[in-house]
Every structure is written in C-alpha cells, then in structure tokens.
Amino acid sequence: MMGERQSAQGALFYEFSLEEHVPADHLLRSVDRFVDLSGIRAHLRPYYSDIGRPSIDPELMIRMLLVGYIMGIRSERRLCEEAHLNLAYRWFCRLDLTDPIPDHSTFSKNRHGPFRNGDLFRTLFESVVARCIAEGLVGGERFAVDASLIRADANKQNATPIGDWAAEWLDPEDVPRAVREYLDTLDDDAFGAATDVKPKLTSHADPASQWTGAMKGPAFFAYADNYLIDTDHAIIVDVEATRAVRQAETGAARTMIGRTMERFGLYPEALVADTAYGSADMLGWLVYEHGIEPHIPVFDKSQRKDGTFSSTDFVFDREADEYICPGGNRLKKYWRTMTKPRIGICKDGFIRYYASKKDCSRCALRARCTPNQPARKIARHIHEGARNLAREITESDAYVASSRARKKVEMLFAHLKRILRLDRLRLRGPNGARDEFHLAATAQNLRKLAKLVPAPV
Numbered sequence: 487m488m489g490e491r492q493s494a495q496g497a498l499f500y501e502f503s504l505e506e507h508v509p510a511d512h513l514l515r516s517v518d519r520f521v522d523l524s525g526i527r528a529h530l531r532p533y534y535s536d537i538g539r540p541s542i543d544p545e546l547m548i549r550m551l552l553v554g555y556i557m558g559i560r561s562e563r564r565l566c567e568e569a570h571l572n573l574a575y576r577w578f579c580r581l582d583l584t585d586p587i588p589d590h591s592t593f594s595k596n597r598h599g600p601f602r603n604g605d606l607f608r609t610l611f612e613s614v615v616a617r618c619i620a621e622g623l624v625g626g627e628r629f630a631v632d633a634s635l636i637r638a639d640a641n642k643q644n645a646t647p648i649g650d651w652a653a654e655w656l657d658p659e660d661v662p663r664a665v666r667e668y669l670d671t672l673d674d675d676a677f678g679a680a681t682d683v684k685p686k687l688t689s690h691a692d693p694a695s696q697w698t699g700a701m702k703g704p705a706f707f708a709y710a711d712n713y714l715i716d717t718d719h720a721i722i723v724d725v726e727a728t729r730a731v732r733q734a735e736t737g738a739a740r741t742m743i744g745r746t747m748e749r750f751g752l753y754p755e756a757l758v759a760d761t762a763y764g765s766a767d768m769l770g771w772l773v774y775e776h777g778i779e780p781h782i783p784v785f786d787k788s789q790r791k792d793g794t795f796s797s798t799d800f801v802f803d804r805e806a807d808e809y810i811c812p813g814g815n816r817l818k819k820y821w822r823t824m825t826k827p828r829i830g831i832c833k834d835g836f837i838r839y840y841a842s843k844k845d846c847s848r849c850a851l852r853a854r855c856t857p858n859q860p861a862r863k864i865a866r867h868i869h870e871g872a873r874n875l876a877r878e879i880t881e882s883d884a885y886v887a888s889s890r891a892r893k894k895v896e897m898l899f900a901h902l903k904r905i906l907r908l909d910r911l912r913l914r915g916p917n918g919a920r921d922e923f924h925l926a927a928t929a930q931n932l933r934k935l936a937k938l939v940p941a942p943v
C-alpha cells in the first residue's frame with residue numbers, strides 16, 4: 487500500500503540540535519578539534535576602537551574564512567550563502583539555526599583593518615604549525631622548499647609596457663590600496679628589490695604582480711606562493727608570498743628557514759629543492775652558515791657544449807690553491823709574486839685561475855681546451871666546496887629518497903589549485919597575496935591534522 491505524508495500542517499515548535507545533525511566523520515568536525523581561537527580576541531583588542539558600534543565577532547569571521555578555504559569556496563558572497571544553508575558550516579562557525587550570517591562586505595573591512603594590522607593570519611598559521619609539532623607530525627630533520635605561480639587578479643587589458651608607467655609618477659595619496667602596497671614594497675627583497683630586470687608589462691590594478699611566461703603557455707600576471715615543508719608528513723612549516731621571479735623565491739627560502747629556526751627551534755639536517763635553488767650563494771648559505779645538507783641539483787653553467795674541456799675536467803689542488811689541467815700543467819691565480827698577498831676574489835664571487843701562455847702554446851690538447859684564447863682560465867666560486875658537496879649528494883642513494891620527498895611539496899601545490907581552487911587570487915597587492923597564501927596553508931595543515939590524528943573514541 488502506498489503511504490502518504492501524515493502531517494498536513496507544520497509543527498509549531500521544533501526541537502533541533504545541530505550537534506546531532508553533523509555526521510561524526512564530517513571533515514569540519516575532524517578539523518574543529520584543532521582550531522583553537524580562544525586567544526584571538528585578546529590578540530586583536532588593540533586594533534579595535536573602544537567606541538562605535540560593536541563589530542562582528544572576529545572568531546566567527548575567522549571560522550567562516552576557514553570554512554571557505556578548507557572547502558574550496560572562493561567567493562565570500564557564496565561562502566555567506568553556503569553558511570546560511572549548510573548545517574555543518576553553521577555548527578563549525580558556532581552559529582545556531584536562527585543566528586544571522588554576516589554580510590560578505592564585512593570580510594573586506596576586517597581584512598584591511600584589524601586582521602591585517604594584528605597580523606592575524608600569520609598568528610593563526612603559526613598556531614596550527616605549533617599544533618602539528620605537538621601532535622608529532624613534524625620530524626624537523628628534512629625540509630623541502632618550492633614555489634608555485636598563482637595568477638593575480640590582473641589582466642593584460644589593464645597593463646602598460648615598460649616606460650609608459652613608473653612608480654615615480656604616482657601620488658601615494660591618490661592611488662588604490664594595491665598600488666599603495668606596491669609603492670611600500672619597492673625596496674623589499676621579496677618584491678620590488680628582488681631583481682633589476684623590468685617586466686615587459688606592468689598591471690595598473692596590481693603592479694606588484696609579475697608578468698610571467700614561466701608556465702610555457704601564454705604569459706599572465708602572477709605571485710609566487712613559497713612553501714617550506716617537513717617531508718615526514720608534508721606539513722607546511724612556513725609560507726611566504728613573493729614576486730614571481732627566481733631571486734625572490736630563493737630569498738623566500740632563506741627567510742622561511744631562518745624564521746622556522748627562530749619560531750619553532752627546528753634546525754633541519756637537509757634541504758630538498760630543485761635546480762632553481764642550486765645557485766652557489768644559496769648552497770654556500772646552507773652549508774657554511776647553517777650546516778644544512780643541500781639535496782639540490784647544482785645550478786651550473788660551466789659545462790661546455792662545444793666539445794672542449796669543461797671546468798670539471800680540471801682537478802683542484804686544495805693545498806696549493808691551484809688547478810691541474812688535463813695536460814698536467816698548473817693554473818694559478820697569479821703568475822708573478824705579489825708584494826702584498828691577495829685573496830683574488832672578484833666582485834661576482836669567483837676566483838679566477840690562469841694557465842701559462844707558454845704551457846698552452848706548446849700543448850697538444852690546445853684545440854680541445856682553449857682553441858680561441860692564448861691561455862685557458864677557470865673560474866671557481868668561493869662556495870665551490872658547497873657546490874661539490876651538493877654534487878656528491880646528488881650521486882648518493884639518499885638523493886633518490888629526497889627526490890621522491892620533493893614530490894610532496896609539488897602535490898601540495900596541486901591540491902591547493904585543484905581541491906582548494908586557489909589557482910587565481912581574489913585579493914590584490916602583496917598583502918592580499920600574503921593573506922590568501924597564509925589562509926590556504928593553514929587550511930591544508932588543518933586538513934592534514936584531521937586526516938592523520940585519529941579522533942578519540
């Protein structure tokens with residue numbers, strides 16, 4: 487017999503518990519165990535005015551933003567609609583069924599005001615990293631670093647070639663927020679001062695973003711999202727937003743390693759990275775200043791492709807501080823005796839060793855060594871020892887494991903773009919990129935905690 491609905495009239499009173507309607511295995515329920523926002527009111531108090539209308543509860547705003555980043559909801563307008571309808575989102579935000587949802591415009595006001603002034607997203611990110619460490623998910627022995635390009639909220643139509651737009655022509659009082667931030671970061675190593683090379687185009691809406699063709703397809707405006715991860719469980723231990731150029735990315739790696747040591751007392755034994763981080767300066771900094779093993783392929787332009795001897799065909803005699811060439815002759819820094827001894831380091835950080843013209847002129851190997859010059863010269867970087875160590879490591883079994891570990895940071899970026907849908911920024915300016923990257927990294931760490939730490943039964 488076919489049944490039919492029994493109640494013809496809506497009930498006058500409901501007994502409803504949100505707690506009972508959120509499934510025990512819901513992602514937000516697992517994540518909630520690791521979200522501790524008890525200190526944020528005290529943290530933000532100095533940044534709110536003592537007079538005027540009371541603001542929206544900052545804890546509610548943060549919980550809503552976390553829902554957005556964890557569930558991949560990129561629009562704040564849609565986040566408010568979803569939080570209105572979704573019981574699990576209401577439960578996570580500590581909202582009852584009848585509680586009103588804040589207007590989406592409130593996020594922007596708070597983001598540019600108390601949240602940014604109080605560096606709240608950084609504080610939140612660090613508190614989650616501290617929780618990961620407390621849960622035993624961070625070994626602290628081997629880190630990996632990498633950067634990924636994230637499209638900026640800028641397009642080619644609103645951009646100008648070099649020469650048609652210059653920072654000096656702008657009045658800081660009369661420009662949008664993103665342009666003001668660009669002017670503020672002109673001397674910052676992560677942005678304006680990263681390189682002297684001028685990009686082909688500058689965006690008027692977000693001039694700190696970089697016009698880049700690094701993804702091999704059509705060029706676009708982007709920021710670089712830099713991650714430093716612990717390779718045990720791919721926990722992001724630090725995150726940094728920079729201009730999308732290699733110099734800024736290697737600078738960010740140093741900043742993040744130094745900051746992780748300072749904040750969490752984590753001193754890694756090894757750093758895994760790709761060739762972009764294999765410059766002599768970076769390797770020297772890792773090996774000589776911090777004693778970190780560089781599991782990094784050396785960025786090396788010394789290999790010759792014309793069939794003549796490369797510098798690796800010359801043997802360095804450390805004791806004599808000279809090279810021995812394939813013909814058995816010596817290359818020295820100076821052939822005449824100096825009255826005042828000199829180290830011989832050039833401004834570019836290289837020491838140059840020269841063969842004797844006499845040796846080369848009568849050498850049978852000259853055509854394979856220096857066919858166009860009267861004598862061969864070899865340049866050795868002051869951090870060549872660190873480069874050699876990196877070369878030795880790339881030949882070892884440990885490097886095979888490190889190469890696999892490096893994939894973990896690439897997978898985090900793939901997850902960021904595909905699952906959390908952060909393939910294009912919604913906020914403009916260096917601070918906008920910084921906020922978005924911190925929230926996304928916090929969301930990724932919280933998802934990892936929820937997955938790896940079993941719920942108490």
Ligand code: SF4
Pocket residue numbers: 811812813814815841845846847849850851852855856861862
């Ligand atoms: S050409 Fe000069 S540097 Fe090269 S192998 Fe001969 S002697 Fe040595």
